Amino acid sequence: MEFETLRFELEGELGILAFNRPERANAVNSVMLEELNSFWRDMQTRDDCRVLILTGEGEKGFCSGLDLKEAADPSGGFMREGISGTSMWKGQRRFSGLIELMRACPQPVIAAVNGAAMGAGFSFAMAADVRLAAPGARFCASYINIGLGGADVGSSYLLWRIVGWGRAAELLLTGKVVGAEEAYRMGLVNEVCPAEQLMPRAREIAGLMLEKSPLGLRLTKDALNAALNCLSLPDALRVEDRNQVLLMENLLIAGGMISSSPPPAQRGGAE
Incomplete structure (x- = not known):
């Protein structure tokens, strides 16, 4: 599979998907949005890939969420259908539908969070089955910080099931940034690993899964x-x-x- 904004490699039965816009902290632009939808739809029926690791290229971020620069550009890809209630609804569904596709795919997904997981990036991490974090990882339901509702892209459904109601309410209502250690203490991530051990540890867990039928x-x-x-x-x-x-x-x-x-x-x- 060839992508412009993603990198996918298949190592035996282990698939590794990386957000690949490191110059923009792996923010989601219109091209990445379409490529993510294509990728996750394809995964629904693939038998050659049994476990997936999801991570980000570069040192700045796992996925910093929506590319606000492109979103604010009237001539950008997000605005290609014009500005209307209908076009905004379609765009929103292209984002939120990714969470449904991630949860529906038969492959267990391990998120190796190597940096900032903000907004949609936070939701992508939550939609994974197992979450590992490097010490520099940061998590934020940043939707409310840009004037939108704090519940977006599956966060109101997934977050409280992971960390409990009170913690989820705090994160969604305040848009506070949570570091790796705090994320571990509240149960948001399974482990915090040294940066150089993040992917080896993800591969180790994936290997245990691949031993199963x-x-x-x-x-x-x-x-x-x-x-x-x-x-x-x-x-x-x-x-x-x-x-x-x-x-x-x-x-x-x-x-x-x-x-x-x-x-x-x-x-x-x-x-």
């Missing part, structure tokens, strides 16, 4: 998504039960669960 990995993310989407406990248990039966059947067909030893119940032992 392809179907098991996909169905686990599927179950996490179902629970994330407000299932009741009984509903979550039904999804888990369905997945486990499908996987056990798959193993039996492949011969992976056939053993010469009788099961515990036949030996008179308790489970």
Whole structure:
């Protein structure tokens, strides 16, 4: 896949996607927006890539959000359909739809946050399954700082599920910047790694995931998504039960669960 504003590499079954506008702290311009939509739509049906790492090129940022310079330019790409309620709605949906695509893709996504994750960049990090941060990483729901609502690009849905209601309300209502260590303390990131160890650690976690069965990995993310989407406990248990039966059947067909030893119940032992 060839892109102008992204870099994608496939290392075996591990895909690495990097925001690639380091001169603009990897801000999202109109070209990147379309390329991200294309990339995440493609990932929905790809079997050759089983795990994804998401990061940013350069030292300035993971993704600093919307490219405000282009957004303010009447002749820029964001304004190509003119200024109207309809055109603004379409543009907004191109952004927010990325979060749906990220969560729907079957590949677990590891965000390796190497710098500023602001606005939409913050939302992209939240939409990942696992978040690692370098010491210089910073997070900010900056939408409210530019005169918009603090809840944007999935932040009102994802953030409180990650850090709790009170913390999420504070971040969305104040637009405060959170450093890597504070992000770790509140549970926003899984680990803080030295900058030079960020990608090796992301690859290490990805490697552990790749050791698992392809179907098991996909169905686990599927179950996490179902629970994330407000299932009741009984509903979550039904999804888990369905997945486990499908996987056990798959193993039996492949011969992976056939053993010469009788099961515990036949030996008179308790489970």
